[in-house]
Amino acid sequence: MGTCASRCLRASAALAAAGAIAFATPALAAAPSTIEPADTAWMIVATALVLMMTIPGLALFYSGMVRKKNVLATMAQSLAAVMLISILWVAFGYSLAFVGDGTWIGSLDRAFLAGMGMDSVHPGAKTIPEALFMLYQMTFAIITVALVAGSVADRMRFSAYLLFGIAWFIFVYVPLAHWIWGGGFLAQAGVVDFAGGLVVHLSAGTGGLVAALVMGRRQGYGSENLSPFDLSLAVVGTGLLWVGWFGFNGGSALGANAHAVMAILTTHLAACAGAITWGALEWSTRRKPSVLGMISGAVAGLGTITPASGFVAPWHGLVIGALAGIICYWACTSLKHRFNYDDSLDVFGVHGVGGLTGTLLAGVFATAAIGGTSGLIEGNPKQLVAQLYGVAVTLVWSGGVTWGLLKLVSAFVPLRVSREHELEGLDISQHGEALQ
Amino acid sequence: MKLVVAIIKPFKLDEVRQALTAIGVHGMTVTEVKGYGRQKGHTEIYRGAEYVVNFLPKLRIEIAVNSDIAEKAVEVITTHARTGQIGDGKIFVTPIDHARRIRTGETDSDAL
Numbered sequence: 294m295g296t297c298a299s300r301c302l303r304a305s306a307a308l309a310a311a312g313a314i315a316f317a318t319p320a321l322a323a324a325p326s327t328i329e330p331a332d333t334a335w336m337i338v339a340t341a342l343v344l345m346m347t348i349p350g351l352a353l354f355y356s357g358m359v360r361k362k363n364v365l366a367t368m369a370q371s372l373a374a375v376m377l378i379s380i381l382w383v384a385f386g387y388s389l390a391f392v393g394d395g396t397w398i399g400s401l402d403r404a405f406l407a408g409m410g411m412d413s414v415h416p417g418a419k420t421i422p423e424a425l426f427m428l429y430q431m432t433f434a435i436i437t438v439a440l441v442a443g444s445v446a447d448r449m450r451f452s453a454y455l456l457f458g459i460a461w462f463i464f465v466y467v468p469l470a471h472w473i474w475g476g477g478f479l480a481q482a483g484v485v486d487f488a489g490g491l492v493v494h495l496s497a498g499t500g501g502l503v504a505a506l507v508m509g510r511r512q513g514y515g516s517e518n519l520s521p522f523d524l525s526l527a528v529v530g531t532g533l534l535w536v537g538w539f540g541f542n543g544g545s546a547l548g549a550n551a552h553a554v555m556a557i558l559t560t561h562l563a564a565c566a567g568a569i570t571w572g573a574l575e576w577s578t579r580r581k582p583s584v585l586g587m588i589s590g591a592v593a594g595l596g597t598i599t600p601a602s603g604f605v606a607p608w609h610g611l612v613i614g615a616l617a618g619i620i621c622y623w624a625c626t627s628l629k630h631r632f633n634y635d636d637s638l639d640v641f642g643v644h645g646v647g648g649l650t651g652t653l654l655a656g657v658f659a660t661a662a663i664g665g666t667s668g669l670i671e672g673n674p675k676q677l678v679a680q681l682y683g684v685a686v687t688l689v690w691s692g693g694v695t696w697g698l699l700k701l702v703s704a705f706v707p708l709r710v711s712r713e714h715e716l717e718g719l720d721i722s723q724h725g726e727a728l729q
Numbered sequence: 730m731k732l733v734v735a736i737i738k739p740f741k742l743d744e745v746r747q748a749l750t751a752i753g754v755h756g757m758t759v760t761e762v763k764g765y766g767r768q769k770g771h772t773e774i775y776r777g778a779e780y781v782v783n784f785l786p787k788l789r790i791e792i793a794v795n796s797d798i799a800e801k802a803v804e805v806i807t808t809h810a811r812t813g814q815i816g817d818g819k820i821f822v823t824p825i826d827h828a829r830r831i832r833t834g835e836t837d838s839d840a841l
Contacts, residue, residue, distance in 0.1 A: 518780040520773055585775055626777025639776055 328412070329420040335549035336421045336429055342540025343432035347371050347439050350537050354530030354592070355443050358585070358638050361522040362718020363447050365726050370446075370454055374439035377455065378462055382431040386462065390470040391415065391430060396478045399471050403427075417474075418547040429544060434470070437493045438462050443638035444501030447511050447519075448715050451723040453706045460698045461500060465691050469496050473683065483676065484683035485659070485666055487556065488545035490600020490652040491687045498645015499691040502636055507699045508708055510635035512715050524584050531588040535564055538595045542602040555663060556602040560595060563602075563614030567594020570618025586622075589643060593621035596647035601655035604664035613654050620650050649684055656680035730825040730837065731799035735790045736764065736818040737810040742788055748809045749792065752801055755841070758791040768816040787818060793825060793841050 352371035356364045378386070385404045393400030403409060406427070413423035438458045442449070449457075472479040473486050486492060513519060521527065542560045546553035571590025572582035597617035598610055605613070625642035636642060656677035659668030667673040699708060709715070714722035721727050737745060742759065749757065763784035770783040794802050803820050811817055830840040 515778075518782060519778075520775055520780045520782070579774055583774065589776065630777055642776075 327414060327419050328422055329548070332420040332548040332550075333422065333425060335553065336418075336425050336544060336547065339540035339544025340425065340429045340432055342537045343429070343436065343544065344375070346534050346537035346541065347375055347432070347436045350530050350533035351436060351439050352530070353526045354534055354588075355446060355527075355638055357523050357526030357528070357530060358521045359446050360519060360718070361728055362720055364522055364720065364728055366451065366719030366723050367442070367446050369451065369724060370442040371439045373451075373455060374435050374442075374458060377459060378435045378438050379431055381459065381462060382427075382434050386434060386467050387427045387430060390434075390467045391417070391427075391475045394476050395471070396481070397471075398468060398477075399475050420548055426547070430470070430474075433489055433493060433541075434462060434466055437466055437489075437497050440493070440497035440640055440644055441500045441504065443640040444505040444636045445508050446637040447719065448508060448637075448709050449504075450707060450710050451719070453702055453708045456702045456706060457504075457698060457708075460702065461695065464698060465496055465500060465694050466492070469687060469690065472686070479683050479686060482682055483679040485604060485655060485664075485676070485680070486600045486652060486683065487603035487655070487664070488542045488599045490596075490648040490655070491683050494596045494599060494644040494648025495652065495684065495687045496648075496691040498641040498643075498648055499688055500695040501640035502634070502645060503692050503695040504699060505634055505636045505641070507696060510633075511637065512712060514635045515633075521585065524588075528584060528588055531591055535591060535595065538564070538599075542599055545603060552603060552664070555607065558607045559602045559605060559610035560598050562607055562610035563594040563598035563617065564591045565594070566611045566614030567591055567597070567618040567621075570594075570615045571622050574619065574622050589625065589639070590618045590622070593617040593643050593647045596644045597621070597651035597654070600648065600652045601658060604655050604659040604666050604668070606658075606660050606663055609654075609658040609660070613651060613658070616654065617647050617650060621646050649688075652680050652684055653677065730828060730841065731794055731796055732823045732825050733790075733792045733794060733799060733802050733806070733820060734823070735806045735810065735820045736762070736787050737790060737806070738812065738817060739786060739788050741810045741812070742790075744809045745790065745806055748805045749802060752798060752805055754792050754794060754798070754802060756792070760789045760791075762787050762789045766816070766819065785816065793828060795838055795841060 348371055352368045355371065356367040359367050383406060385401060388401050388403035389399045391399060392403045409423055411422070414421070415423045415426045418426045438461060441461065442454060469492050471477045473484060473492050474480070511519065538560055539557045543553040543557040546556055568587045568591040571593065572587040575586040576582040594614035594617045598613050601613055621643050624646040625639045629636060629642055655668065656679065657669045659666040659676055661667045661671060666676060669677045702708065710719060710722055746757065763786055765783050765785055768785070770781055770785055773780050773782055792802060799822055803822060806820055827837065828840040829836050
């Protein structure tokens, strides 16, 4: 054994040395690299954290809130987003969103990663490999598409979700990402969105709301018991989302630096404040603070701080989180019932309203010393106007295009399962599997 | 011989079992059941939506006893399953015509 192990070790050391020489030669010949090991290491971790937010984070968060007969189908929607969007992102999504300086859309120069070498860097993230920047942004596209599914949980046909998800990614996510993060017209207008208040949360929330309106309410909504299957899953999912959000917001600093730490600190405080506020509101109005309420408040705080996280001071995170708890609570418990729409898992109430609120609050609280942008409090009302502009464009674009895409998809595949299949549950009807 | 059937709150099972054993009841059958009486279930609220849960989880205990201790068994169950809150359950007593132990073939009182 010992002899074999030492022989194997010697052989692999020799191979490694040969490999190092082979790889080192072209690298030495290339121009001096600006890639920083620490930034690269942190962004690898951040990328993994954000991917973890979809599977298992969102998959558990969502599936814990549906009924037992729809748990697997709900998880399948998160899984499908990872599989589909990853490939589409590499094929053309990344290039159209982040490459080129078009006002409306990027270019296809990096389609299928053409021309992306080991030493390539993106102009917006010069200290990490471009492949890592591309991967990191991929995880945002994935979770955004997966988020939308929460609004139509319990009733959307899986094939329709796949078609809609692909189309929504192409026509809603990619353009918005380019307009705000890729140097498009919203970026040129001064709209700031640190980690996706508009690109991720408001776009997904609005898309989800429109999808819920187009597809109609679930069978038995308002009359039958649609209570969650297992909130303990949702709590675990929230925990994974919460930690993952450190990569989501902290990683948006694109480096292992103090800016990332401030964003993480702000994010954590906002989540705590959101959870406390939502729980306290339930305690005062309904005599008991529910677990679903506390985790809803945490996610509301996280979604709301997202656009502001790199622009505001830590104590602003507390204020923004507390406001998120109040406003999203109102949206989920009052607004929704007043207008009687069935946004199954409150994607609009939590993410849409949270993303909208946080985007505007970024325009209020932005602190030049933190993120280089001044908001209303520092005497720059123009930033709030820019944020309002960004919100309006996102609402109109996501809402309008989502509506059109659903109509288009429904011409090929019915959006909704049959009444019988909905009553039977989507696990059996869509996937041929069931929890016992 | 009497069959005593009691519907009780699940967390009262151990207390009831110990008390019944103390008065000489040797065996029981326990089934997880759901149901409601005058309590009419309870209300749960999720993000502002109220759901009435009609069928609440209960345990159904069945014990077969000699007639002379049936009343005592009912008393013991009543005492130990009681919380004073709504939904404590009910006890039903019915006569048993015939009993048989499958392993030995013993009948009636010998089979209990």
